Amino acid sequence: MLIDRNARLRETRSWGDYRLLGIDSPSLGRTARPGQFVMIKAAEGAVPLLRRPLSVHDAGPDGIELFFKVAGRGTAILAGKRPGDPLDIVGPLGKGFTVSGALNGKRVFCVGGGRGIAPLFFLARMLAGAGARVTVFYGGRTAADIPLKDKFEKAGFELLCSTDDGSHGFAGLVTDLVGREIGRGKPDHLCACGPDPMMKALASKARESRVPAEFSLESVMGCGIGACWGCVHRIKSGGGEEWTKICEDGPVFPGDRIAWTEWGT
Template identity: 35%
Template sequence: MNYRQGVFTLAKCEQLAETTYSFVITCHEIASLAKAGQFAHLRVPGFSLRRPISICEVLPQEGAIRVVFDIRGEGTKALATLKSGDSIDIMAPLGNGFSLLEPDKKAIVIGGGIGVPPLLEIAKHYGENSRAVLGFRSKTAVILQNDFASAGCGVHLCTDDGSMGRKGFVTAILKEQLDAEKPDILYACGPRPMLKAVAALAKEYGVRCQLSLEERMACGVGACLGCACKTRKDGKETYSHVCKNGPVFEAEEVVFDE
């Protein structure tokens, strides 16, 4: 695993939604290594465990990465108080990212809530050959739709309460998109029930699909067993570390317990 650890500078801090924040961190060497789907482990002063946060964008020309996170507890609440110019201790890039095909291939990305940010770098890669189906609780939680559109990606929004975009689940829109034009690959990140439904549609339509799993992580490098998940290798069930073996897996490798 090729990663770097160090103290770097927050170049830009921005609140994107009610409880969602964006950090641009200047870290030239990490930016030269990072790939779509990998994550960063951020140290929060006063807390023993680092916080794993997906890399939203890789900005090599700026020598920076962008991470987007939601306040989920006291650690991320403290993290959100940092300001531009502050220092932050990070380890990155960690984990195995998404496999990107040639940019002229067709791709659909499917994101749910805070699972949306790691998909932006994919949309930037495929540009006008990509479509995004993004789901959120309500309009107050919607993020990054303009960033996806700026990448040339066709954006389809839905919310649980219908306050923005279509009311309902991402899978309804995804099925319509698959009926209209079958892509070369699907990428998804979000809640486990959503990933299970996306994987089922990918199998039904015969489309390759990669899933980024969201699990609690402690060490971030595969030394502990905190993020073990059930997977299938060579026809046999086993356990994999989301932080080291993932977070990205082929959809058929992931075992979804009933």
């Protein structure tokens, strides 16, 4: 973990409330792993005081990319940043998705709902680099909620999109699209990030089909580094459950360790 107070915004792209930030930060770019996140200070002053957690969308020798949807004050300030602006970032933080040679030749489903697609570009890229056969599922409410569709297509990933209103791709929930594809041939592994109900439904499909799965959980975070206990949730451990810090022990957990009764009401 490091603090980069010299990170600099290189470029931004925007689609409605969604933003993609390209950030010059070689130190973060070289050390980040898929599924890890950063804590970013939205403004120099005291408001908002706390850094905001954002997943690493992509990383390389020059820096990282972040992708987010404006949700409130912090993300609105970040959305207004201009190329050249300095950024104050702590990261990379947490434990990410499994990317290993054991997935070479295996079929992996990466499922993102809405802004939950954020960590899956980096993940899909690294999985493909490890020899996995990756299918990306990208679900949104409408066609405007799947703005990264072209980016995934250009990168050459097999991409299946869904929209709740049927304005693009499969008409319905991304979980139903995944269910359809599992019926046609089950994957060897599944990774997901998105709204809690989506992940809860996917966890149950993965369990029924005996597909090992990993999920990136969201929790409101005060510090992101294990100091405040603001992010704790019940996680299964040794036959029981215990309060676990999502920022430090996650945010990615195997599906069978998550106490799903707590999530996705």
